[in-house]
Amino acid sequence: MGKFIVRRLIQAVLVLLGVSFIVFGLLFLRGDPVSILLPQDATIEQIEALRVKLGFNDPFIVQYGRFLGNALTGDLGKSLFYNQPATTIVFERLPATVQLAVAAFIISILIAFPVGIISAAKRNSIFDRVGMLLALIGQSIPVFWLGILMILVFAVNLQWLPTSGYGEFKNIIMPAVALGLFTTARTTRLVRSTMIEILGQEYIRTARAKGLTQLTLLRRHALKNALIPIVTVLGLDFATLLGGAVITETIFAWPGIGQLAIESIGRRDYPVVQGVVLIVAFGYVLINLLVDLLYAYLNPRIHYS
Amino acid sequence: MEKRFRRSSVPLLLVLALGLVFSACGDNTPTSAPAVTTAAAATTAAAAATTAGQSSGQVATTAVAAATTAVAASGAGVAQVVIAQGVDPSTLDPQNHNETPAYNILNNIFDSLVVFDNSQKLQPRLAESWKQLDDLNTEFKLRKDVKWQDGTDFTAEDVKFSIERMLKSLGQGAKELKRAPNLNFVKEVTVTDPYTVKITTTAPSPLLLPRLATEHIVSKKYVTDKGDDFVGLNPMGTGAYKFVEWKKGASLDLEANPNWWGQKGGPAAKKVRFRPIADAQVRISALQAGEVDIIVNVAPEQAKQLDSGKTGISTAPSARVIFIILNTLDDSPTPALKNPKVRQALNYAIDREAIINSILLGNGYKIASPITKLFFAFEELPQYTYDVAKAKALLSEAGFANGFELEFKVPNGRYLKDKEIGEAIAEYWGKIGIKVKFAAEPWATYQPNIDARKQPPAFLLGWGNTTWDPDGTLYAQFYTGQRYSYYKNADFDKLIDVGRTVVDPKKREDAYKQANKILNQDAPWIFLHQQQDIYGVSKKIKWVARSDEGLNAFEIAPA
Numbered sequence: 001m002g003k004f005i006v007r008r009l010i011q012a013v014l015v016l017l018g019v020s021f022i023v024f025g026l027l028f029l030r031g032d033p034v035s036i037l038l039p040q041d042a043t044i045e046q047i048e049a050l051r052v053k054l055g056f057n058d059p060f061i062v063q064y065g066r067f068l069g070n071a072l073t074g075d076l077g078k079s080l081f082y083n084q085p086a087t088t089i090v091f092e093r094l095p096a097t098v099q100l101a102v103a104a105f106i107i108s109i110l111i112a113f114p115v116g117i118i119s120a121a122k123r124n125s126i127f128d129r130v131g132m133l134l135a136l137i138g139q140s141i142p143v144f145w146l147g148i149l150m151i152l153v154f155a156v157n158l159q160w161l162p163t164s165g166y167g168e169f170k171n172i173i174m175p176a177v178a179l180g181l182f183t184t185a186r187t188t189r190l191v192r193s194t195m196i197e198i199l200g201q202e203y204i205r206t207a208r209a210k211g212l213t214q215l216t217l218l219r220r221h222a223l224k225n226a227l228i229p230i231v232t233v234l235g236l237d238f239a240t241l242l243g244g245a246v247i248t249e250t251i252f253a254w255p256g257i258g259q260l261a262i263e264s265i266g267r268r269d270y271p272v273v274q275g276v277v278l279i280v281a282f283g284y285v286l287i288n289l290l291v292d293l294l295y296a297y298l299n300p301r302i303h304y305s
Numbered sequence: 306m307e308k309r310f311r312r313s314s315v316p317l318l319l320v321l322a323l324g325l326v327f328s329a330c331g332d333n334t335p336t337s338a339p340a341v342t343t344a345a346a347a348t349t350a351a352a353a354a355t356t357a358g359q360s361s362g363q364v365a366t367t368a369v370a371a372a373t374t375a376v377a378a379s380g381a382g383v384a385q386v387v388i389a390q391g392v393d394p395s396t397l398d399p400q401n402h403n404e405t406p407a408y409n410i411l412n413n414i415f416d417s418l419v420v421f422d423n424s425q426k427l428q429p430r431l432a433e434s435w436k437q438l439d440d441l442n443t444e445f446k447l448r449k450d451v452k453w454q455d456g457t458d459f460t461a462e463d464v465k466f467s468i469e470r471m472l473k474s475l476g477q478g479a480k481e482l483k484r485a486p487n488l489n490f491v492k493e494v495t496v497t498d499p500y501t502v503k504i505t506t507t508a509p510s511p512l513l514l515p516r517l518a519t520e521h522i523v524s525k526k527y528v529t530d531k532g533d534d535f536v537g538l539n540p541m542g543t544g545a546y547k548f549v550e551w552k553k554g555a556s557l558d559l560e561a562n563p564n565w566w567g568q569k570g571g572p573a574a575k576k577v578r579f580r581p582i583a584d585a586q587v588r589i590s591a592l593q594a595g596e597v598d599i600i601v602n603v604a605p606e607q608a609k610q611l612d613s614g615k616t617g618i619s620t621a622p623s624a625r626v627i628f629i630i631l632n633t634l635d636d637s638p639t640p641a642l643k644n645p646k647v648r649q650a651l652n653y654a655i656d657r658e659a660i661i662n663s664i665l666l667g668n669g670y671k672i673a674s675p676i677t678k679l680f681f682a683f684e685e686l687p688q689y690t691y692d693v694a695k696a697k698a699l700l701s702e703a704g705f706a707n708g709f710e711l712e713f714k715v716p717n718g719r720y721l722k723d724k725e726i727g728e729a730i731a732e733y734w735g736k737i738g739i740k741v742k743f744a745a746e747p748w749a750t751y752q753p754n755i756d757a758r759k760q761p762p763a764f765l766l767g768w769g770n771t772t773w774d775p776d777g778t779l780y781a782q783f784y785t786g787q788r789y790s791y792y793k794n795a796d797f798d799k800l801i802d803v804g805r806t807v808v809d810p811k812k813r814e815d816a817y818k819q820a821n822k823i824l825n826q827d828a829p830w831i832f833l834h835q836q837q838d839i840y841g842v843s844k845k846i847k848w849v850a851r852s853d854e855g856l857n858a859f860e861i862a863p864a
Contacts, residue, residue, distance in 0.1 A: 031753040037479075038403075042486065044788050047756070053478040078479070081395045083537065092553055148586055155594045163591040164582055166555040253582045255554025263392065263583075266749060 008292070012285040019281040020071065023274055024064050032056035033080055033268035067274070076278070077271035081264070086271035090257060090279055096166060097256030100249070101241040103172050104180030109234070111184045116191025117218060123196060131188065138185030147178045147251040164253035175252040179245055183237045190233055194226040227298050235291030242287075243280035382561075383846055383863050385576040387597040388856055389588050393554050393581040398537040399521035400471055400482045408519065409856040410579050413559055415521035415542035416567075418445055418464065419514055423621075423851050425679050425773040427514055431459070431522055431543065440509040440808055441492075447500040451566045453524045454547050461502040465494040466525035468504070487516050509808045515772035545572045545859035556580050559858070572859035574846070579856075589841060592616055598843040599856065605666035605721065611841045621850035622679060623838045625769035626672055626778075627720055629713070629730070629831035632762035632791040639762040641709045648828035649689070650699035651763075654737045656691035660729055661834055664722050669834035674821040675768070675778045677835045679852055682775055682817035686825040689832065696737045708738030712761035716752075717745040720767045721836055727765055730831070756788070767836070771853040775817045776804055783829060792829040 034051045035042070051057050055066065070077060076086040115135075119128040154174060155163040165171050198204065199222055207221050246258035253259075257276045264272040394407030399415045402408065418432040429435075432445040451459035471485040490510045495503040506513060527541050540548045545567055546559035557579040561571040580597060582588045588600040589607055593616060603611060603618065612618050631642045631651070641647045661669040670677070673686040700706060711734065715727030724745040731743040742761075754760050766789075770777035783792045784801050800823075803816040824830070840850045847862040 030749075031757065035753075035756040037483070038486070042788065044786075046486075047788070050478065080479075083396055083401065084534075089553075096554075148584075148590075151587060151590045155596075156590045159594060162596055163594050164584075164587050165580065165596070167552070250583050251587055253555075253580065253584070253587065255552070259554060259583070 005289070008289050012282075012289070015285055016278060016281055020068065020274070020278060021064070023277045024067055025060070027270045027273060028060055028063065030268070033270060036268055037080060071278075076275045079269055079272045081267045081269040081272070086275040089272055090260065090275040093255055093257045093260045094279065096254060097242060097245060097249070097258060100172065100175055100179060100245055100254060100256060101238065103176035104183065104241050105238050107176055107180040108184035108187055108237075112187035112191055116188045117195055117223065119188070119192045120195030120199060121214065121218060128192075132192070135185040135188045138181045139189075141181065143178050143182070143247050144251060146181060147174070147248060150174050150178060151251075164251070166253070166255050175248050175254050178252070179241060179248040183241065187230070187234065187237070190230055191226065194229055195222055198222045198226050224298070228295065231294055231298060232291060235287050235294075239284040239287040242283050383574040383861060385578065386574040386599070386846060386858060386861055387578045387580060388599045388858070389580045389582045389591060389597040390601050390856070391581065391583055391588075394557070396537045397540040397548065397551065398482075398533065399523060399540065399542070400467070400484045401537065403483045405854050409854070410557060411521060411540060411542075412544070412855060413546040413577065413858050414540050414544045414548055415523070416544050417519065417521055418517050421518050421771075421773060421853065423849070425852070427518060431464075435514070437808065438503070442503055442505050443513060444497070444501060444503045447502065448566060449500050451543050452564060453527065453543055454541050454562055455524070455527060457524065457526055459524075459543050460499045461496040462499075463525045464502045464522055465496050466528070467520075467522045468494045470523070470528065471520075484520060487520060509806050511804070511808050511810070511813055512772070512774060512776060515774045519771065546577060554581060565859075567859065572861070573863060574858050574861045577858040592841045592843065595843070598846050599848060600841040601838075601854075601856070603839040603841050605668045605839065608666070608668075608839050615844050617842050617844055619840045619842050619848065619850040620668070621838050621852045622670060622677070623769070623836040624679065624771045624773075624852055624854070625767050625836045626675060626677060627723075627726070627765065627767045627833045627836060628672075628675070629763050629765050629833065630760075630782075630789065630791055631829055631831065633829050634791055634793060637762055637791075639709065639711055641703070641705055642762055644703045645827050646699045646703040647705060650696040650703070650737065651734060651739070652689035652828050652831055653692045653696035653699065655689070655730055655733045655831065655833075657689075657834060658691070660726055664725050664729065665834070665837075668721070668837040668839060670837070672832045672835050674825045674832065675782065675830065676775050676817070676821050680773050680775055682814045682821070684818045684821060686821065693736060700737060706738075708740060710740045710742065711763055712742045713763040714744050714746060714751070714761050715765040716748045719748040719751070720765075723765060726833070763831070775820070776801070779817070779820060780805070783824065794823065794827065797823050
């Protein structure tokens with residue numbers, strides 16, 4: 001087990017190295033941010049002077065090397081826009097993103113499991129059909145459309161919830177639902193199909209023949225075995241929620257790292273963009289590792305060595 | 306048994322976790338969470354108080370030089386006003402930003418020596434009066450009744466410190482204060498007595514006053530004691546509002562300064578919150594839902610929707626003009642553009658009225674030169690009216706009767722309806738025989754090509770200049786060799802030099818009028834329009850939009 005974790009952590013470092021190379025390379029191709037740092041009537045000479053001073057004239061490999069060297073010491077550079085360390089800026093925004101991701105994730109689990117299990121148990125019933133239709137719709141609705149629609153209905157017309165913002169319980173409801181809907185729909189379908197498959201297995205028939213009640217059967221025999229593929233997808237889903245809330249955060253003015261990334265790309269605030277990407281990548285790798293470890297718990301036959 | 310308990314408790318645990326997440330949201334923000342609800346309640350209460358004719362004690366008695374709308378004598382105050390801009394500021398150091406959103410917030414906390422009113426006239430602010438001593442020296446008499454929000458006295462030392470803080474940072478690379486280049490022509494600041502200060506420039510500098518109008522004065526003691534990093538997050542000024550709290554990306558709270566020199570008892574709006582809401586539709590929804598009171602950048606087609614019921618709109622002619630830069634230089638990729646007749650033809654080919662009326666729904670003003678009515682030295686010049694026959698005739702005169710190929714680009718989503726306007730122009734030009742190769746690009750890729758001078762020979766741009774002095778536009782856009790200039794005209798350059806170095810306003814005015822005439826006839830731009838800014842405003846308050854895009858909460862009055 002220990003060896004397995006060490007190996008995975010080494011892999012994680014390689015992944016982060018690759019990610020840093022890609023993000024640095026892409027930003028390099030977009031051109032340097034020097035002109036944005038100066039007033040709009042700055043002369044060409046002033047721009048060139050600052051470019052030299054900040055090292056944007058050096059070759060790519062030199063700039064990347066410098067970036068990596070600093071990154072290894074935890075220094076991603078100073079935000080060009082905020083004039084503060086990029087890591088400070090990103091970590092200030094991270095809690096909001098985690099809150100939103102966790103809320104969306106929990107909402108999706110609370111809906112997906114009951115609906116998926118009941119749909120599987122009562123296959124082809126009205127409940128199943130309506131449930132799956134809603135899941136299809138949920139998977140097909142783009143979040144920017146749903147977000148605006150929810151704002152118009154629940155904030156402007158009914159005035160139950162605030163349109164956007166951050167800080168109170170009622171602020172998180174709409175963005176969490178909007179963000180969680182796609183995951184909810186996909187997980188519901190996955191839970192249903194996995195359960196249907198397992199309910200057709202021989203050992204389930206045996207268990208039923210033993211006289212177990214439907215509830216015990218579903219919970220103890222079917223669900224536990226269904227969890228393995230579901231946990232994999234859920235793990236990746238959660239990682240995606242962490243990094244993929246860009247549109248939701250922008251619509252609902254939610255001050256997380258997704259919104260920060262979009263703003264920073266527009267401002268060519270490269271240190272911050274790099275910080276967001278690296279932290280999201282790190283989160284992804286970490287969650288993958290946790291999912292793998294969770295396998296061993298869910299299925300004792302799996303051993304890591 | 307134990308096992309069963311654990312499993313069946315999974316959903317329960319999830320619910321608990323959800324509760325924790327939500328409560329964590331609240332825990333993070335102890336001050337603001339109740340603030341929203343109480344504020345909403347308080348606003349209603351204030352509205353009720355106004356209708357009932359009670360006064361909450363905020364009678365403005367002193368005339369405020371800085372405030373241009375009449376806040377005075379309206380009786381009641383406003384409990385809380387929420388203002389939504391598109392973005393959050395980068396810093397709260399008033400000398401280290403280059404952004405309108407930051408300036409808009411900080412102008413409520415800090416004051417400048419002088420200020421432009423909404424008719425673009427210079428007015429006293431921290432300086433009571435000023436006098437040009439000679440070509441290089443200007444003396445400012447300061448107000449004696451001004452206190453910093455920490456209770457210390459405002460004196461000439463603060464003015465000297467503020468300007469020197471900027472000057473000392475010049476040339477320090479990334480450490481250079483972002484506003485420092487604005488005053489790079491100042492040589493020294495001399496304190497004559499505690500309330501008199503003399504500013505000396507390196508050369509005669511007519512731009513001193515217009516530039517000072519946007520430079521905030523900081524406290525010498527506060528900045529020296531607390532250091533730059535702290536000051537960037539905790540602003541303390543002489544202005545109408547005190548800083549309370551900034552939650553990055555979420556909200557920035559201010560409260561009225563009861564001891565503000567500008568108005569006895571402080572400004573009418575008691576609490577002010579700035580919120581960044583990036584999405585234009587969400588800003589509108591927030592206004593309609595009553596969550597915010599002022600929103601910026603309302604699109605023309607949405608203005609009507611807002612102008613009814615509890616919300617209204619306020620518009621102001623913008624400091625920004627929209628135009629197409631033509632590459633008229635000797636090495637222009639499209640040599641035809643070197644001929645002024647061709648450039649005039651391209652100007653005559655466009656129906657500006659149709660663009661303004663159908664695309665901008667009336668939210669724009671035709672221009673015939675880069676300088677609009679709002680500027681110093683403006684003069685009415687002949688417009689290029691829509692005239693296809695004349696355009697074609699000019700093209701034949703220039704030897705291009707069969708037209709020529711022209712590559713033309715516009716940004717998509719940077720300026721009001723930029724893409725639609727570009728499409729219309731491409732079509733207009735097609736009608737006089739130009740073979741237009743048109744493209745619209747997102748700003749993120751468009752902008753770097755402007756800096757790299759890799760834009761095609763015709764590209765659309767907007768230019769805002771809130772010094773209200775022609776120099777800020779004409780020098781940057783047309784002076785030979787400047788970053789945005791694709792024009793070379795020695796006579797024109799000489800006139801701009803006069804404007805930059807001669808202090809006598811009459812001589813400057815004449816020089817700029819001549820320069821504008823040259824541009825009007827020589828047509829290095831396709832002159833399009835001056836934008837109109839549209840704001841959404843709650844009917845709970847009275848507020849008038851400004852041409853400099855300012856959001857001065859101290860100009861807000863109860864409805």
